[in-house]
Amino acid sequence: MSTKNKILDAAENLFAIQGFNGTSLREITSRAEVNLAAVNYHFGSKKELIKSVMSRYMNELSPRLEASLVNICEQENLTLLEVFSAFIEPLLSLNEFKENGTSNFLQLLGRGYSDSQGFLRWFLTTQYPGVINNFVKAVQKAYPELTTEEMFWRLHFTMGTIVFTMSSSDALMDIAKSDFDKTMDIAGVIKKVIPYVAAGVAAPLL
């Protein structure tokens, strides 16, 4: 395995657990068993390393996501639950792409919204605008009465729910294990959260 990939893998796992600010280059290079200077040699800076870690997932995910959403849009009598499921399916497929892929990616996404003053949010929305556009289109088809403004709010609430849940999923799964003696994985958590957000978006207008 190349030095570059060793760094990407180590960085990804540490970033997911400890956040971007909370992970030092020395931790990364020591876990990757490469020299400290290798990060700056191969990526230029820590910030660029973060972008590379995210891009590796987004380049894999973005086409699948758009395809899945476009596909579901052709369906008649579309429900919100189906829309969200269409969104989730490519996410879960990241586990085939990489071990713990789904979990890592969603946790990284969550970190990106709280760490590093939102530069990751800018990066994702400007680099991958097709995803959100197709998602909005699908929701609009499933729930046409929803005004654009109301949808704006509810989709951001949904984003928040997912992102927050994933970034603290380890802690939540631990509590669930000790309180209810139920072992849970990321897919299980997602199964719990989908009905929640679907119902939220589908909430009746006042």
Next chain:
Amino acid sequence: MSTKNKILDAAENLFAIQGFNGTSLREITSRAEVNLAAVNYHFGSKKELIKSVMSRYMNELSPRLEASLVNICEQENLTLLEVFSAFIEPLLSLNEFKENGTSNFLQLLGRGYSDSQGFLRWFLTTQYPGVINNFVKAVQKAYPELTTEEMFWRLHFTMGTIVFTMSSSDALMDIAKSDFDKTMDIAGVIKKVIPYVAAGVAAPLL
């Protein structure tokens, strides 16, 4: 104003915007216009300062919150929307206690879940257990079919929605202003989010 309070105010605002790890003591003391060593003199350490910032709010909020929840529990035919409204009212009252109180507190709460490897979560749940207990009781009365485990998950989803929304409320309100020409304040955002989370918690069991 005392040095201690100057530090608390400066720390609170900076923590809310930049997170705990992202804010240095030098930033805090320079904005508070006090000496750097004052933090360690008055609070002992940065960690204790964080606790103090949170305690100032929790000591104000916790009794009001419990009273409001106990009060609503006496009602017949309780709905989830009423339960959440009972929770929100004391939160909004923090604005009378302190300028930007509601917004700051909720943002800090959000930071506490992602920054500093969750020690704040431990702090809050062990120091203020009454709040969550009463809330669970109220939800249970409004929606008795919900199992304890399902409620655990949905309440954490709700927490995530609120916390994420509040921590990015400034950005969201800006977008709403430019896209829909609608000026929004924190109370307005909360009015939007309440039906969403109420519907989420009330989602039918599969």
Next chain:
DNA sequence: CGTTATTTCAAACGCTTGTTTAAACTGTCA
């Protein structure tokens, strides 16, 4: 007043951070 106790202050401490340097090593091709 003088004597404590409390609070402030500038300066330094030891440590960690991301980044850079220049030398050493590796493989490739003439």
Next chain:
DNA sequence: TGACAGTTTAAACAAGCGTTTGAAATAACG
């Protein structure tokens, strides 16, 4: 073989961090 590009390495860099120090300033009290 010798030369050259690509890569790795140990060491150092400057800057920032939380914390500690001991003396100066201030407040409180008999």
